[in-house]
Amino acid sequence: MSQTTSTKKAPVTINTEWLSDCSGCHVAIVDMHEKLLNVLEAIEILHCPVLTDIKDYPKANIGLVSGAIRTEHDRHAAEEMRKSCDVIIAWGSCAVYGGIAGAGIVHSKEEIFDAVYGNNKTTISHNSPTTGISPFEKLVTPIDEVINVDLYLPGCPPHPAFIFDALLSLLEGRAPKATKESVCSRCNRTMVHTDVDKIKKNFEGVAEKENCFLSQGYICLGSVTLDRCMSPCPTNGMMCTGCAGATMQVLTEPNRDIRTEIADRMSKITKISRDDIISEIEYSAKSHYSYTMASKMIGKKPTFLIKKWIANTEAEYE
Ligand code: SF4
Numbered sequence: 001m002s003q004t005t006s007t008k009k010a011p012v013t014i015n016t017e018w019l020s021d022c023s024g025c026h027v028a029i030v031d032m033h034e035k036l037l038n039v040l041e042a043i044e045i046l047h048c049p050v051l052t053d054i055k056d057y058p059k060a061n062i063g064l065v066s067g068a069i070r071t072e073h074d075r076h077a078a079e080e081m082r083k084s085c086d087v088i089i090a091w092g093s094c095a096v097y098g099g100i101a102g103a104g105i106v107h108s109k110e111e112i113f114d115a116v117y118g119n120n121k122t123t124i125s126h127n128s129p130t131t132g133i134s135p136f137e138k139l140v141t142p143i144d145e146v147i148n149v150d151l152y153l154p155g156c157p158p159h160p161a162f163i164f165d166a167l168l169s170l171l172e173g174r175a176p177k178a179t180k181e182s183v184c185s186r187c188n189r190t191m192v193h194t195d196v197d198k199i200k201k202n203f204e205g206v207a208e209k210e211n212c213f214l215s216q217g218y219i220c221l222g223s224v225t226l227d228r229c230m231s232p233c234p235t236n237g238m239m240c241t242g243c244a245g246a247t248m249q250v251l252t253e254p255n256r257d258i259r260t261e262i263a264d265r266m267s268k269i270t271k272i273s274r275d276d277i278i279s280e281i282e283y284s285a286k287s288h289y290s291y292t293m294a295s296k297m298i299g300k301k302p303t304f305l306i307k308k309w310i311a312n313t314e315a316e317y318e
């Protein structure tokens with residue numbers, strides 16, 4: 001029997017907003033492909049930077065916020081989203097942890113502008129813009145330090161299956177199905193004991209396909225990273241760089257840290273010493289902590305000393 005207009009449920013209204021980010025989380029909506037059609041039947045998008053040209057924030061049931069707070073405009077937009085939406089989802093690693101934008105906390109504004117404009121071979125004037133841009137804030141801030149967040153959906157971007165489930169769970173009024181497993185849980189490689197006694201850089205040699213990267217001397221962050229991606233990187237020959245953010249164990253236990261967890265695991269299955277692994281991760285800390293360093297959950301850990309590690313690394317080049 002066909003549904004009459006009078007019995008049809010009103011659509012769930014949605015606002016989306018992006019703050020300082022790469023726009024990948026918004027593009028990930030399209031990656032839902034035909035599943036998007038299931039969701040579109042039940043929702044109405046009111047404000048969305050890639051679909052609508054609406055500057056204000058209509059009242060909506062759900063607000064999806066991607067990106068970190070880096071500028072005064074970001075802060076204003078986040079606050080407006082909170083005022084206009086019943087439920088706010090921190091969408092993607094930039095919103096949840098500061099993400100890749102958060103790596104800016106280890107550089108001054110002058111250094112960043114110099115790298116992007118002043119000394120960048122792809123710009124013509126080499127002058128930093130002085131008008132038409134929102135003032136930078138001193139730090140990069142995950143959104144829950146500025147507004148209340150109801151649901152966290154990390155990932156860079158989150159796999160469309162997790163986005164679909166998060167939206168569906170809100171539409172159906174249930175908890176999302178997302179698990180607390182690490183990237184290792186879906187990786188098809190096997191951790192084995194080996195005699196490998198040296199850490200390899202990602203580009204050194206060719207890793208064989210069956211065994212865990214850690215067993216082969218490569219640093220893979222899969223075991224300390226939350227699975228919000230279905231493990232595409234290790235499955236396709238690349239080490240996990242941790243873009244979905246740290247596992248709950250690392251986030252919630254003050255003395256657990258990315259580098260010590262990896263060092264404990266890797267030193268047990270290879271002949272590489274724990275200290276050497278810790279030193280290597282500290283040496284390249286800007287890469288290994290790039291997605292979460294702006295988050296207080298990582299930044300306030302007593303063991304997290306990224307500015308000292310970076311200073312030590314830079315001193316080696318002087
Ligand atoms: S989380 Fe990743 S994909 Fe999403 S906006 Fe940030 S950098 Fe882009």
Ligand code: SF4
Binds near residue numbers: 183
């Ligand atoms: S550490 Fe990396 S390669 Fe090893 S099992 Fe986990 S995800 Fe796979």
Ligand code: SF4
Binds near residue numbers: 231239242244
């Ligand atoms: S495997 Fe690691 S680096 Fe690759 S998408 Fe997943 S979390 Fe990100």
